[in-house]
Amino acid sequence: MATLKINGNTVNVDAEDDTPLLWVIREQVGLTGTKYGCGIAQCGTCTIHIDGSPVRACVYPLGALNGDEEITTIEGLSEGASHPVQQAWAELDIPQCGYCQPGMIMAVAGMLNDNPNPSDEDIDAEITNICRCGTLARVRKGIKLAVEKA
């Protein structure tokens, strides 16, 4: 039994220490916005924030948390999709199938927490999520629009 702080709520979960946070969030907490894509931290579709920084939850074991961390998932990023990244994504109609987009949005929002005005080189280095539908061109535009909106 472990206690976590997720999206501002305290929740008790019952999982073994080596359970990846992704599956704790999806199956114990019941928040399914965070997706399973590869399980080896390659694709980024499981990206969440721990204390504001982007983390690939599919390889982050529950046991590595001490319980004090603030965990944020896509469901808790904002009220009413009001985060600048979500607003930019809506305006540019970025998602296609949308499966990777919670992870993409969380990766971008996490980057902007640390670096509110990233250069193209910063974007290239920090946003390495895979999108097979191919929204990447609009994602770059979306990041720039989100910077304007922030």
Place this chain on the structure above:
Amino acid sequence: MADTSLLSRRGFIVGTGATGLTIGILASCAPATTDADAPDYSDLPPNEEVNAWAHIDHDDTVTVRIARSEMGQGTLTGLAQLVADELDCDWDKVTTEYPTPGENLRRERIWRDYSTGGSQGIRGSQDYVREGAAAAKAMLIEAAANEWGVQASECTSENSVITHGPSGQTTTYGKVAGAASQLAPPLEVTVKDPSEWKIIGQPKQRLDTADKLTGAQVYGADIQLDGMLNATIQQAPKIGATLKSFDASAVENMPGVKKVVAIRNPFGTENNAVAIIADQWWQAKKAMDALPIEWEGGVAFSTSEFEAELDDGLTSDEAFVGNGGGDLQGAFANADRIIEATYNMPFQNHACMEPMNATALYTEERCEVWCPTQNGESALAAVSEASDLPIEQCEVYKIHLGGGFGRRAMPDYVSLAVLVAKEMPGTPVKLLWTREESMIHGFFHPTTKSRVRGSLDAEGNLTGLHLRISGQSILATLIPQALQDGVDYATFQGLLPSGVDPRLEDQTLKYSFDNFLIDHAMRNPPVRPGFWRGVNLNQNAIYLESFMDELAHAAGRDPLEFRLAHLGDSPKAAAVLQAAADRSGWGNDDGKARGLCVMYGFGAYVAACAEVTVDDSGALSIDKIVAATDPGHAVNPQQIEAQVEGSFVYGLSAMLFGEITFEDGIAQEQNFDTFNSMRIADMPEVETIVMPSGGFWGGVGEPTIAVAAPAVLNAIYAATGKRVRQLPLKDQDLRNA
């Protein structure tokens, strides 16, 4: 039916069918705003549908029924635009739902084809969808006219409001929808002329975006039903292998594990898979990792050894003819020069972001499945077959797909979910594959090679062309009854003769050649092939358009001029090529390395002009691609732009990184660490020219994939003098020759 209270709470509405009012699962894209002062209609009985295509509520909400699947390509929004335009309804009040495949059967296939592939979503259904909407509009107007006691011909409709011209009376669709639903449909309807379109052709925002920004969009992998168990599966990793033994006792006491079962997938004659059912998926997965399994038999197929068969096909005397004409032998005999090149295309995996999954509830009387599928009807048939229940006792609830690309046109994962759920009658079971399982058990885009020979005369004119394709036929394995005298004409996508087979007219060659032959030496490996976004147009474009570039350079001619010289019979193909070249600045003396490609596929004319930079270390930067597409009619230009950009990611990922190799019958690339996909750093700027010329309906989702890779490869030649003929590019040295 399962207790779907959890689903309902998530914004799904699952109809019972008892009232005939709502059917299927409502795609969660309801109008974004609700007015607190809106009239309350809760005392009124719900309206019945006007007809199969549209249900209109008292508050004017129009629910458009969508038979085709939404997997990111935007068809859901495009089809809704078709209906809304013909219906003259208020676009802001449009929502959508998927009628279930079972309901389609019960209503004698009123929604017709559910298959979503071949870039057919819009172009394959636009006529009957628009006619259906026009019929609904006629019924609404007739209902209003009846109420007023006037002639329907005196009434007009706009924005969900009906107006009687002479008296100026008005009413809304919501007020007359109930009466309209009781009327007989009109015997004849006329759809609008394109000049009258108000919603078709507009860059409307997608209807399904909002939930995709908040995590609220439910995919198959997210389905949660009361009492549901979770399962994972391991199928024999080696092609054709079977299950020898497994030791369930090693994992039965692990946390959450309910059952370890042997499964025979529909492709085998003996057990060839093991599934573990547990409370939670991670528990099942962990148990699977710990389960001792022994496999036996199978085919020791190796891609490196298969090379010899492909090479044999390149020069074999026997090959199926796809297209040709003139006197090729004469052209070669009289040639000033003969140019020859050999190219390849490796196996590719679809690699949808959402791993394969389906959720099934089986009892002895009924079997229901919730799944992301590109073809609800074939999924329903698979449920019936796997459950051994009559199809009338089965149902499929379609869920938005986390990517399809052709993979989810195959219902194997649906069958497997049913077979696993049969082990737990009365309990819903979600079967979710791992990424590795999804990669190993793909339906692979086939590997082929091509040898192309061309003869030039002394003036640099192309006098003869022989394009030989060697490799796998998709149809020979998947749909052998579709072969014609053994020939798989789909192999020749983009290269076929015009005016021969109307079903293949949308895949014809637009170049005119005097003397030429395009043929196929079929060499089928034991790998199960699949339809992979763009299918055979992809490699055929690489083969033909790389070689056209080689010929132009060999002849000392401008690659644009050289191509246009053979496009005299296809002004639309010439137009897209010219547009892409012009916008890109083709011919400018600005030091930029550019490459071209033009093709016709899935009924659309497409072209690209790529600009690349290759530095001294050989590192490639794809700086920009200008694309041009003429799909006839452009239902939603901004979504077409999105499809072009997205298709380039798919096509260029394959060109840069994509390769599935087999060793000892096992696919070696099992996750994104070895089957890489483009990241944002690799992504070029894309500028798309949407240039609909009208008069025909071409595809959008697939055709432009094919032009990306050849344009980039030709630009690499312009930059470096190096001709890349062996893919993927990651293994090639691009340092200056």
